Amino acid sequence: MSSLRESYKQEGYVLLKNFLDKELITAIHREGRQIFAYQIQRTLGETVDIDDLPSFEQAMYRFFAADFTAFANTGKQVQHMVSLHRLGTDSRITDTLKELGLDYPVIGVRPAMMFNSRHLAKRDDYWRLGAHQDWRTGQGSLDSVVVWFPLVPAGADLGALQILPRSHRAGLYDSTSVDYIGTIPDELLTDDWQQLEFEVGDVLFFSAFLVHRSGVNSTESVRWSVQLRYNNLLETTFIERGYPLAYIYKPQAELITPDFPAVSQMNEIFN
Ligand SMILES: O=C(O)CCC(=O)C(=O)O
Ligand SMILES: [Fe+2]
Structure with a gap:
């Protein structure tokens, strides 16, 4: 043995x-911060510098206080990063x-x-x-x-x-x-x-x-x-x-955003 x-x-x-490798971990951390930054921008109207960690984290705290649902969902999206899943299958x-x-x-x-x-x-x-x-x-x-x-x-x-x-x-x-x-x-x-x-x-x-x-x-x-x-x-x-x-993973039946999407929004995506 x-x-x-x-x-x-x-x-x-x-x-x-x-x-x-430190670089691999640092890149995953940075990508996670970037995903939060998109929602910090939407929720607080602030463009945060993801490379200034103390001030970025203060913005995370404000985001958490302002929109808990979006914060929790953003945290979950971070768990779906391809880079993180790739790391989980690393030889x-x-x-x-x-x-x-x-x-x-x-x-x-x-x-x-x-x-x-x-x-x-x-x-x-x-x-x-x-x-x-x-x-x-x-x-x-x-x-x-x-x-x-x-x-x-x-x-x-x-x-x-x-x-x-x-x-x-x-x-x-x-x-x-x-x-x-x-x-x-x-x-x-x-x-x-x-x-x-x-x-x-x-x-x-x-x-x-x-x-x-x-x-x-x-x-x-x-x-x-x-x-x-x-x-x-x-x-x-x-x-x-x-x-x-033991983990239950299932879709929710109701539409999360009612009356969405409009046909015009679809046309914008696929035009
Ligand atoms: O990271 C931690 O502090 C504990 C996490 C843990 O034990 C868990 O999620 O099961
Ligand atoms: Fe644990």
């Missing part, structure tokens, strides 16, 4: 330093998943990008997730893996991820609520929390059973991060359970 796999199996995670990631024991990795759910700041959340648990295991929301293979990395250098101040090493071996913990992501009560857990620290390019691979939580972002900046999730199609219990999928 490779030493990487051995350490992963023991600890429930591996943090690979300098794993992805550096899939080869590492194989090295960790996933013989046939498959994507568990679309990539997620998070923008953690208390200025971008209506509820505390939206910017600061309590102790949980991702397996409860994914319910995939028992060797399901989560890949987590920030798009900016992130340590304790920015609230980078905190983990409980070796907690993956205890199986599925009870959880108090199933709203959004349930929280595991403190009394069920040891207090061996480890605060992780990341440079841009560092990538964490962890078992979907590893207990983890958000750190506390005590800064005025946004903690930008990405999560990718994978299952193993060759894991025996996953096959036995008929490959269940």
Whole structure:
């Protein structure tokens, strides 16, 4: 067994330093900001400089306060960036998943990008997730893996991820609520929390059973991060359970914009 796999199996995670090119991560971060900038322009009438991060993030906070629905939808569109999906299929990631024991990795759910700041959340648990295991929301293979990395250098101040090493071996913990992501009560857990620290390019691979939580972002900046999730199609219990999928993804029946589009708008598109 490779030493990487051995350490992963023991600890429930591996943090690979300098794993992805900084330029690749920086480009994805910048593209995400550009998508927000289009809606900041529409909502606030402001042209923001996406390369001036502090002032751009202040504009994001104003956009969040001005039009929450558009903000939430923009955040979701960012998760549909082709570049982000391409990264999720990068052979550096899939080869590492194989090295960790996933013989046939498959994507568990679309990539997620998070923008953690208390200025971008209506509820505390939206910017600061309590102790949980991702397996409860994914319910995939028992060797399901989560890949987590920030798009900016992130340590304790920015609230980078905190983990409980070796907690993956205890199986599925009870959880108090199933709203959004349930929280595991403190009394069920040891207090061996480890605060992780990341440079841009560092990538964490962890078992979907590893207990983890958000750190506390005590800064005025946004903690930008990405999560990718994978299952193993060759894991025996996953096959036995008929490959269940816990994520529901469906279109909405009603028209979002009533009486839209006008024929003249169609002609403009196709003339
Ligand atoms: O990035 C974080 O702080 C936590 C994210 C997380 O654990 C999740 O979305 O499942
Ligand atoms: Fe999680």
